[in-house]
Amino acid sequence: MADKVLMKGNEAIAEAAILAGCRHYFGYPITPQTEIAAYMAKKMPKIGGCFLQAESEIAAINMVYGVASTGKRVMTSSSSPGISLKGEGLSYMAGSDLPALVVNVQRGGPGLGGIQPSQSDYFQATKGGAHGDFHMIVLAPASVQEMAELTVKGFELADKYRMTSMILADGTMGQMMEPVELDFDVKERPATPWATTGTKMEREHNIVNSLSLVAEELERLNFERYERYKAVEENEAMYEEFMTEDADIIVAAFGIASRVSKNAIVEARKQGIKAGLIRPITLWPFPKAPFEKAAKTAKAFISVELSMGQMIEDVKLATGCKVPVTLCNRAGGMIPSPEQVLEAIIEADKLGGAK
Amino acid sequence: MKDFKRITLLCGHYGSGKTNVAVNMALMLKKQRDNVAIADLDIVNPYFRTKDSSKEFENCGIRLIASSFANSNVDIPALPQDMYAITDDKALSVIIDVGGDDRGALALGRLAPQIVEENDYEMLMVINCYRPLTRDALSTIEVMREIEYAGHIKFTGLVNNSNLGVMTTPDDVISSLSYADEVSKLSNLPVVCTTVEKSLYNDLSDKIENLLPLSLQARPV
Incomplete structure (x- = not known):
């Protein structure tokens, strides 16, 4: 069929x-x-x-x-x-x-x-x-x-x-x-x-x-x-990059959180904020390379997670703490909404200085 | 759907779209009659269920017969305590959302004798040829027989709900028609309706008999 x-x-x-x-x-x-x-x-x-x-x-x-x-x-x-x-x-x-x-x-x-x-x-x-x-x-x-x-x-x-x-x-x-x-x-x-x-x-x-x-x-x-x-x-590290080329704000998210984040990123771009996504596909090994690279040009990172903030530690390690990394999260069975992620992107955009 | 019986039962392979069809039928039925209820007898999968739409039912005055423990901390496979209203209250028109497969249909055993005796019911099999375990007519018939055996009640018709979720194209629906016809021939049951998401309705309404537009329940991103 x-x-x-x-x-x-x-x-x-x-x-x-x-x-x-x-x-x-x-x-x-x-x-x-x-x-x-x-x-x-x-x-x-x-x-x-x-x-x-x-x-x-x-x-x-x-x-x-x-x-x-x-x-x-x-x-x-x-x-x-x-x-x-x-x-x-x-x-x-x-x-x-x-x-x-x-x-x-x-x-x-x-x-x-x-x-x-x-x-x-x-x-x-x-x-x-x-x-x-x-x-x-x-x-x-x-x-x-x-x-x-x-x-x-x-x-x-x-x-x-x-x-x-x-x-x-x-x-x-x-x-x-x-x-x-x-x-x-x-x-x-x-x-x-x-x-x-x-x-x-x-x-x-x-x-x-x-x-x-x-x-x-x-x-x-x-x-x-x-x-x-x-x-x-x-x-064996695998990842997907979405609109990261010129991004000031990099969202890190995997699984369902990455789908929510993509919606928020598209909306943020409409509002004039250059946001992008790095989606780790392998969580171990953690794909450090795209984070190391992005940390050279991005103003801030946001880790979007359905937890109290766990992957954020790997994001901080991979970016060498060169720029601020914030957490956007829900827990206990709740999922962040695109609006919540968009809000986090707007906040992060204010946070990071000009590069 | 014009000629609703007093009781409409929706059964099928799990993931065939029973709950969504049931919710939509209840809303349609309410436009035709006053005293309408939807009964959630799905005790198999606690993830998607009729109770998720409880606000909508409340707003339009549809009685929801569902376990008061659903979506709570004691969410055990329990049947609703007012389940017997389905067969006792003859003034009520009811849509019953039965759990998936034969295991879901087991819950019907308690009600089936009264429903059959009253004989004012439609027992519909929701079919979807894009689901992996019911991709052809024979495997679908197998699931139907298992459900009838477990639920102690025979099917009276089919609902062709063949779809690929939000990616469904008009062609996908059209190519499901021959499958539905074959199930119909093999089971000797009529295809009561073919269902499509409402945005596809205009493209297909003149091509398919008894086409029914559906609204989708809330879905994740």
């Missing part, structure tokens, strides 16, 4: 994961991401895949650990409180260098919080997410099409660097419906010689493990892992 389908963000993630060759999904329902599990439950049995509703988020992430150990593409999804429960597993997977995809469709917190959209798990996602020195590759979609595309990208990056990729979306991205085209190329998977697939008496056995009691050895593993992280930082 039609080339385009009308999908919820959550469904787009599920379908894209299947197209990327993922045949194992483990999860536990939680609003606002339950459609991912529901879609997998309908589809996986029809294509010879495995959908399993685990008894808890903790069980689900450890099932992901198990399948990842065998070198298969595998995923889980949850929303904020559920991701906290998965924290231990995320750390174990990092310590075992296992590739997997984890989806967080964020809701307002802390605690059980609410079910409305939020971006307040930014720190948790980008600064590790659990104990120990580690990173996840964090991807922040801003449309249903990107929910699909970044899911495929997430699997590819996870395999390439033997890391966990996280899709950091929010309730709006998960629930909103937009037309999607799902005809993208999926790259061939790299070989997984480390996987525990049976020696067939032809090789040494592989061990997947995060326990390492000899301190010198554990230190070496950490340094080696961080060499890989360095390569990710150098090669």
